[in-house]
Amino acid sequence: MPPRIPLPLLNPSRRAAVTCEYRCGNACSHEAPNPSANEYLGDIVTSVISRRGALKTGAVVAFGVAGLSGSAAAQERGGTTPGLNFERVQPNTLDAVVVPKGYEQAVVIRWGDPVLPCAPKFDFDNQTAAAQAKQFGYNCDFAALLPAHGGNQLLVTNHEYTSENFMFKGYKSDSPTEEQVKIGWAAHGLSVVEVEQVRGSGRLKPVIGRCNRRITMTTPFKITGPAAGSDLLKTSVDPTGTVALGTLNNCAGGVTPWGTILSGEENFNQYWANAGQTAEPVKSRAARYGITAGATSRKWERFDKRFDMLQEPNEVNRFGYVIELDPHDPESTPVKHTALGRFKHECANIRVARDGRVVAYSGDDERFEYLYKFVSKNKMRKGNSKTARRHNITLLDEGTLYVAKFTGDSPPGEIDGTGKLPSDKRFDGSGEWIPLASGNRSFVPGMTAEEVYVFTRLAGDKVGATKMDRPEDVQASPKTGRVYVALSNNVERGVTPGKESATEPNPRNNNKHGQVLELTEHDPLSLRFEWWLFLVCGDPNDPSTYFAGFPKDQVSPISSPDNVAFDQYGNLWISTDSANALGINDGLYGVPVDGPQRGNLKLFLTVPRGAETCGPIVQERLITVCVQHPGEVDGASADKPVSHWPDGGDSQPRPSVVAVWKPGRHGPMKIGS
Ligand code: FEO
Ligand code: CA
Numbered sequence: 251m252p253p254r255i256p257l258p259l260l261n262p263s264r265r266a267a268v269t270c271e272y273r274c275g276n277a278c279s280h281e282a283p284n285p286s287a288n289e290y291l292g293d294i295v296t297s298v299i300s301r302r303g304a305l306k307t308g309a310v311v312a313f314g315v316a317g318l319s320g321s322a323a324a325q326e327r328g329g330t331t332p333g334l335n336f337e338r339v340q341p342n343t344l345d346a347v348v349v350p351k352g353y354e355q356a357v358v359i360r361w362g363d364p365v366l367p368c369a370p371k372f373d374f375d376n377q378t379a380a381a382q383a384k385q386f387g388y389n390c391d392f393a394a395l396l397p398a399h400g401g402n403q404l405l406v407t408n409h410e411y412t413s414e415n416f417m418f419k420g421y422k423s424d425s426p427t428e429e430q431v432k433i434g435w436a437a438h439g440l441s442v443v444e445v446e447q448v449r450g451s452g453r454l455k456p457v458i459g460r461c462n463r464r465i466t467m468t469t470p471f472k473i474t475g476p477a478a479g480s481d482l483l484k485t486s487v488d489p490t491g492t493v494a495l496g497t498l499n500n501c502a503g504g505v506t507p508w509g510t511i512l513s514g515e516e517n518f519n520q521y522w523a524n525a526g527q528t529a530e531p532v533k534s535r536a537a538r539y540g541i542t543a544g545a546t547s548r549k550w551e552r553f554d555k556r557f558d559m560l561q562e563p564n565e566v567n568r569f570g571y572v573i574e575l576d577p578h579d580p581e582s583t584p585v586k587h588t589a590l591g592r593f594k595h596e597c598a599n600i601r602v603a604r605d606g607r608v609v610a611y612s613g614d615d616e617r618f619e620y621l622y623k624f625v626s627k628n629k630m631r632k633g634n635s636k637t638a639r640r641h642n643i644t645l646l647d648e649g650t651l652y653v654a655k656f657t658g659d660s661p662p663g664e665i666d667g668t669g670k671l672p673s674d675k676r677f678d679g680s681g682e683w684i685p686l687a688s689g690n691r692s693f694v695p696g697m698t699a700e701e702v703y704v705f706t707r708l709a710g711d712k713v714g715a716t717k718m719d720r721p722e723d724v725q726a727s728p729k730t731g732r733v734y735v736a737l738s739n740n741v742e743r744g745v746t747p748g749k750e751s752a753t754e755p756n757p758r759n760n761n762k763h764g765q766v767l768e769l770t771e772h773d774p775l776s777l778r779f780e781w782w783l784f785l786v787c788g789d790p791n792d793p794s795t796y797f798a799g800f801p802k803d804q805v806s807p808i809s810s811p812d813n814v815a816f817d818q819y820g821n822l823w824i825s826t827d828s829a830n831a832l833g834i835n836d837g838l839y840g841v842p843v844d845g846p847q848r849g850n851l852k853l854f855l856t857v858p859r860g861a862e863t864c865g866p867i868v869q870e871r872l873i874t875v876c877v878q879h880p881g882e883v884d885g886a887s888a889d890k891p892v893s894h895w896p897d898g899g900d901s902q903p904r905p906s907v908v909a910v911w912k913p914g915r916h917g918p919m920k921i922g923s
Contacts, residue, residue, distance in 0.1 A: 266830070266860060266883045271547055272413040273389075273499075273879070275520020275540070282617035282742055282749065283540040286711035331847045333819040333922035334840045336912075338806055338852040341834035345859045345893050347877065349910050355855075357896045358405065358445060358454045358874065359386050360906040365441050365462050374888075374902050375419065379432035383466055388412045388437035389905045390876040392503035392597070392813070393865035394511055396577060398444055404461055405443045405454070405874075406511045406577045407865065407907060408500035412437045413879060414548065416903070419888045423547065431553045435467035439497055440513060442577040452872050452911025452918045463580050467496035470583060473568065475647040476689055477588035477703040482567050485556065494568040494586060495556075501615065502597035502723045502813050502865070507608075507630065508642035511575045514595030515586075516615055518569035523551040524560045532563045538707050539594075540616070541566065567704050572598040572612060574643060587646040590624045591686070591706035597813075598646075601726045601733075601774045606630045608645050609774040611733060613721025614707065617740040618750060620715040621654040621724065622706075623683055625775060651702070652683035653715040656781060658754025667744050667752035667759035669786055669794025677757050677783035677796075681769070683776075684713045719743060719756045719764060723813045727843065729820030731774070734784065734843075735767040736811040738827065755781065762831045763788035763795075763809040766824065768843070784843070785851065787811055789832055798849025806853035807832055808839055817868040817921070820844065823854075825863035825875065836863045838875055840922065855910060858895040858903070859883065865907075871918040873910045880905065 270276045336350040349355050362372030362385045369384035387409030395403045412434040414421050421430070444459025471494045473483060483491035501516035518539075525536035526543020536559065551557040556565040570592040575584040590598060593614040601609045606629030612622045626649040631638040658665065659679040660672035671677070685693045686709045687702040694702050694709045702709040719740035726733045737756070744751035744759025752759050755767060766785040771778070786796035787808045797805045812827040822843050829836045837856040842848050855875065857863045860883040865876040881893025881903035893903040911918040 268413070268415065268884055268886070269879060269882045272415070272882075273411050274517040275547065277517060277540060277616060280540060280542070281746060283538055284616070284618040284707070284711070284717060288711055288714035288717075331819075331821065331842045331845070331850070331922075333817045333821045333920075334842060334847070334852055335922050336852070336854060339837065339854060339856055341807055341829075341832070341837070341853065342856055343833070343835055343859060344856070345895055347858060347895070347908050348856045350854060353910055353912050354452065355908055355910045356453045358907040358909050359443060359456050360896060360904040361386055361388050361390075361437075362904065363456065364458065365443050365456075365464055367458050377417070377433055379429060379436050382433045382436035383464055386441050386443070387439055387464070387466075388417065389878045390907055391501050391864040391878055392513060393867055393874060393876050393907060394503070394505045395445075395867050395869070395874065396505065396509060398459065398461065398578075402444050402446045402457070402459070403454070404459075404577050405441075405445045405456075405907065406575070407441050407443075407876060408503060408513050409438050409440065410501050410516070410878065411499055412548070413882055415887045416879075416882060416891075417888065421888065426549050428553050431548065431550055434548060434550070435496070436464075438467050438499075439465040439469065440500060440511075440575060441465075442575075442580070450917045451913070452909050454874070454909050461577055461580050463577070465497060465575065465584060467498070469496055471495070471497065471573065472583050472585045473588060474585045474644075475588035475590075475703070476687070477700045480700040480704065482700060482704045483564060485562050485564050485568070487556070497573050497584070497586075498569050500573070501595070504597055504599035504610075504725075506574070506600050506642070507602055508639055509576075509578060509634065510643060511577055512598040512600070512610070513573050513575065514597045514612065515570050515573065516594045516596060518566070518594070521546060521548065521550060521557055521569075522566045523558050528559050528563055532559065535705050535708070536566065538705070539570070567592070570594065572610070572646070574646065576639070576643065585643070588703045589647050589649055589651060591622060591651050591702070592704050593619065593622070593706050596722045597724060599723075599725045601731070602630055603774040605775075607775065610646060611724035611726070613718075613724050613735065615720050615722050615738070617720055617742050618717035619707065619721060620710040621718055621721045621735060623652045623654070625650050625652070627689070648689060650688035651686045651706070652777070653686055653710045653713060654681055655684055655714060656681040656716040656753070656755045660754055665752050665754050665757050667757070669758045669796070671796065672754070677754050677786070679754055679781060681716075681779045681781055683779070684715065686710070686713065716753070716755065717750050719761050722811070725814045725816065726774070727816055727820055727822070729816070730844070731770070732843070733769040733771065734814050734822055735769060736814050736824065737765050737767060738810045738812060739764040739831070755783065757783070757786070758794055764811050766811050766814075785811070785841075785849070797851055800847070800849030800851075805849070805851040806839060807834065808851060812862070813864055813866055815866045815868050818870055823866050823868050825866045827862045827864070835859060836861060838863050838866050838873070859893050860886065860903075861893070861895070868921065870920055871911060873921055875908055875910075877906050877908055
């Protein structure tokens with residue numbers, strides 16, 4: 251039996267306060283903005299018990315060995331899992347990207363590297379907005395690799411947020427200069443960069459290709475879908491309510507089957523000032539999104555009135571959407587899809603139903619927020635013709651938006667908030683998708699369809715959606731169709747007075763480490779589902795953790811699951827944000843979701859001190875991750891860097907994309923082979 255994986259003896263802490271300030275506007279230090287009294291459906295357990303038997307029978311058939319008990323799994327352990335045969339990385343706190351023995355790594359592109367022709371060489375001490383607009387942006391998060399001409403690929407990345415304290419020496423947060431603010435605008439958004447694979451290696455070399463592009467805070471977006479043109483979206487600059495400038499806080503995303511990129515505008519609230527001084531209903535609607543009184547951290551409102559809610563109360567209503575970008579067409583106008591609702595979208599990932607309709611899942615990443623699903627009205631056209639692409643890019647504009655309501659199948663009294671398994675030995679149950687709006691029709695009493703799309707959180711409150719522990723990335727397995735939801739953490743659950751206590755899908759109070767939920771639908775269009783908790787994360791020595799029943803002395807510790815991806819074999823890959831809750835660096839993990847190794851979580855790589863692992867892409871012979879905010883720990887800054895990754899010496903840390911591969915005699919070998 252392999253030895254138990256030790257954890258370094260460090261003082262466990264939560265995410266660095268400085269990351270909270272810049273990334274999510276201190277969301278965690280404010281009380282979560284969901285004040286609704288909607289109840290968790292597990293409380294209505296008696297009405298469910300009568301149909302529980304039938305549901306469980308179906309579930310066993312659907313899951314096959316997924317329901318294997320811990321002891322059965324233990325008997326069968328020791329086998330190998332295609333794609334996951336690597337020597338697991340030990341948890342650590344190094345200022346390095348650490349990969350398994352026998353693997354190699356190289357930076358693909360770093361903050362400030364050229365994206366557009368004539369981009370000036372990065373000069374940390376003399377950065378300008380004009381340079382930044384042609385260079386790779388800050389804090390890369392989601393990433394995708396799409397086929398391009400001649401065997402090259404297009405690397406598309408989100409730039410979620412800026413950390414001015416780490417971008418400028420001597421930065422004064424009370425009085426940023428106009429140039430610093432404009433650098434911030436140019437460092438947000440997305441990058442499209444063509445990359446060429448170096449022969450015989452996994453290295454990816456950026457090239458200045460035809461499709462290279464930067465999307466920034468000044469790039470025009472077309473607002474589409476049923477709320478486009480609504481009075482709620484009109485501003486003094488755009489009386490049509492259909493053209494928004496820029497995209498903000500793009501966190502995770504997805505690749506559509508028609509070759510475009512979806513990207514979620516997440517913690518957009520933090521960029522708007524003076525909501526507390528606005529009149530009703532603007533003020534309370536803003537409060538539901540965590541938009542507060544007074545100045546913002548970055549003070550953008552001083553340089554553009556659209557960030558001042560007193561002057562432009564509707565500008566904020568044009569952010570918080572899923573955006574879609576066609577990276578193959580550098581002239582295309584990206585769109586904001588109102589039909590998928592407005593909230594802190596972590597992501598959007600697509601599944602195609604048998605009849606060709608498409609389904610998009612998206613989590614609202616905040617404590618006590620909801621999980622959503624959108625089903626298109628129209629069907630996807632196959633093929634890659636211009637006509638098909640033109641049609642498919644409209645699919646997310648018409649359809650029905652749903653929110654999830656979960657029911658636990660164990661008596662609520664057995665969910666005691668410690669993470670102790672209930673008597674049926676599983677955190678599990680069923681659920682339903684509650685319709686919110688379809689086209690111009692609202693299903694929410696007291697709200698018009700436009701209001702549902704623009705103030706979607708309020709709609710979720712009204713229909714009694716289930717409050718979750720920060721719904722992050724959501725993806726369906728291409729092998730089984732089962733859907734996986736990363737739920738990061740929620741330290742307010744059962745702790746903050748007036749906030750909900752543990753429920754079966756969110757079974758721990760003061761939940762520091764999060765869980766991964768597995769959900770199965772009869773088909774993607776189903777309005778009912780069954781669910782299980784696949785992982786209850788943390789230190790495996792902690793009795794509250796659960797690894798799908800796999801023996802816990804063999805698994806890697808994990809905290810705060812964030813992004814998920816699948817490899818070609820159907821293994822789930824999970825990247826983390828805030829593993830410092832366990833005193834370790836964030837990382838990327840692989841785990842089988844079926845077979846005797848189901849739940850055997852293995853740490854594949856770790857990122858440097860203060861960094862978060864984002865945007866994993868798992869190809870047959872290559873893995874890439876985005877290393878976001880290296881060195882972002884409390885007390886550090888550009889004047890006092892604690893990370894020197896990736897350039898070493900006394901260099902400033904730079905958010906970057908990293909490629910990892912296993913070298914072989916004839917080029918990269920299969921990952922995990
Ligand atoms: Fe940007 Fe939900 O993490
Ligand atoms: Ca149960």
